[in-house]
Amino acid sequence: MTLPLLEVRGLKTVFHDLAGAWPAVDGVDLLVHPGEILGLVGESGSGKSVTGFSLVQLIDPPGEVVSGDVLFKGEDLRSASEERLRSLRGDRIAMIFQDPLMTLNPVLSIGEQMCEAIQEHRNCSRQDALKEASRALSRVGISSPEARLKQFPHEFSGGMRQRVAIATALLNEPDLIIADEPTTALDVTIQSQILFEVQKLSRETGTAVIWITHDLAVVAELADRVAVMYAGRIVETGTVDDVLDRPRHPYTVGLLGSSAASASPGERLKQINGAAPSISARPSGCPFRPRCERALAVCEQIDPSPQILDGHGYRCHNPVPEGSAL
């Protein structure tokens, strides 16, 4: 067993308001091994993005990471100094956001920004930095990179901008990329180009990726392991085959059934009734209970504890029997 690249235990991030502190992330455990692609799946408000931000300590008030350990190569990021975090971010750990315009500065040329990302972390001449930036652009499939480096973000299309953001994230060959819904706003043909680049780079450079998304199908095609989030916690985790082919948690089963691909055309979809609880009104016990068809009396009182961390785990008192048809 190799040493995990990232180990997260009991991560809890709350948002404060006048009425109290509401947990957006409520006791998340994660393991990421070197070179592995982990899909972090959940719907709006499940806490998947806040988890991503919490990992690199990018939570601003009124949010606060209140407990848990985030160990990156054994180093605790929660107690790391801001200086240390700055030197890690963009170097060993890179982030890609849903909206590339959020990452890119509109008044600086692409070359300027990419050079900054290199020179911030390494002693190297501007000439060498530019050369490296141009190599990174061609790696993600951008043609005539030298000319492109002189252009500004608004001169690129959405798909191109996202590729620039990915190329920038890859400049320092990070050990871990945290990608927050990077292809959600893009068309499928562009998405498949980007998935192709990410997969290639992960295979070539051994970079581990946490791919945060709401799309189970993307995870199925891209990831090695998957973690499904609901109401701030991970309800099921395991290899892609385990979780998608042999799901045990009723929420995972419901999500899979909700996708149009799971039913034959014209047939009713197996919907999950109701909606996810808001952060300030989480039910007692298991948060999925009000929407769950398999809920027992115990689910109301006791929050199911997480099962095994590495391997196939789920948080449920009454899991779907193994081998039952979807």
Add this chain to the structure above:
Amino acid sequence: MTVPFFELRGVKKHFRSKSTFAQRLLAATGQAPPPPVLRAVDGVDLSVMRGEVLGLVGESGCGKSTLARIATGISAASAGDVVYDGRPVVQLRGKERLDFLLKVQMVFQDPYASLNPRMQVHRIVGEALRVHRLLPKNEIDAAVDKALTEVGLDLAYRNRYPHQFSGGQRQRIGIARALAVNPDFLVCDEPVSALDVSIQAQVINLFMDVRERRGLTYLFVSHDLGIVRHISDRVAIMYLGRIVEIGPASAVFDKPAHPYSAALIAASPSAARRKRDFQPLKGELPSPLAPPTGCPFHPRCEHAMSKCREVRPVLQEIAPGRSAACHLHTSDNA
């Protein structure tokens, strides 16, 4: 052969950027090129049979939303005809035109932008009934309640405002508003794209229930192939303002005839595939301001021949009920 219930004949929608006086002067004297024309929809023929669901698929910028707006009469076509029940809509006047506008209703993509934030739900749903005096005043409340019940909204919420609802509930309000005037034809423009997967399934099921109950006809516009395949009887695939392929949903998805359809289907992710080696389609959607010559798809097409660069293929029948616009399927190369 039955008469189509709804038809688009040679519909075009061209947008011109507004030019300044100086630009017009320069253009008129030949010192500057005329302002470019954006052909958002460039000659679409489409017929919808009563009771069917026609899915319309394409990527951003292909003109599918513009086409949906033309079909409902929200935008006027630059050329071509919208034919409803055998009669061109432009010829309709007065009562008949109003009838068309009410019988063809639209459900919009963004449930946040398409509901008036200052109106209570019952006023949003009942507005058309009130404005057009479709029902006597004392019957409107009952009709609104019926529409709200039909889409699965609790009547206790009828006095609430849109911001008090979740995205899925808002989309239900949008559907109730469309149903309140008893339409025959619903044009749905990406009606579930803004919703979470578990909520999407609820709304898709609602669309199918309503259709069954009322015998509605749908034009269902979406970029999500999985959903279109699920809900549609027939599917049309659009690229750069034109339909490149149309046919029964199962046939098109199982054996796409146009290389673009094939690429689109291959690119859309599926939970059944694992650790795929992605084979991306090269290039991006060209700008509709400067579409390529010949077949608009040829710069990205792996089967492109010299002919594709010069001659634009027309949409022609390749099998009963199936058409494609591709030189690979032009039998005699005439």
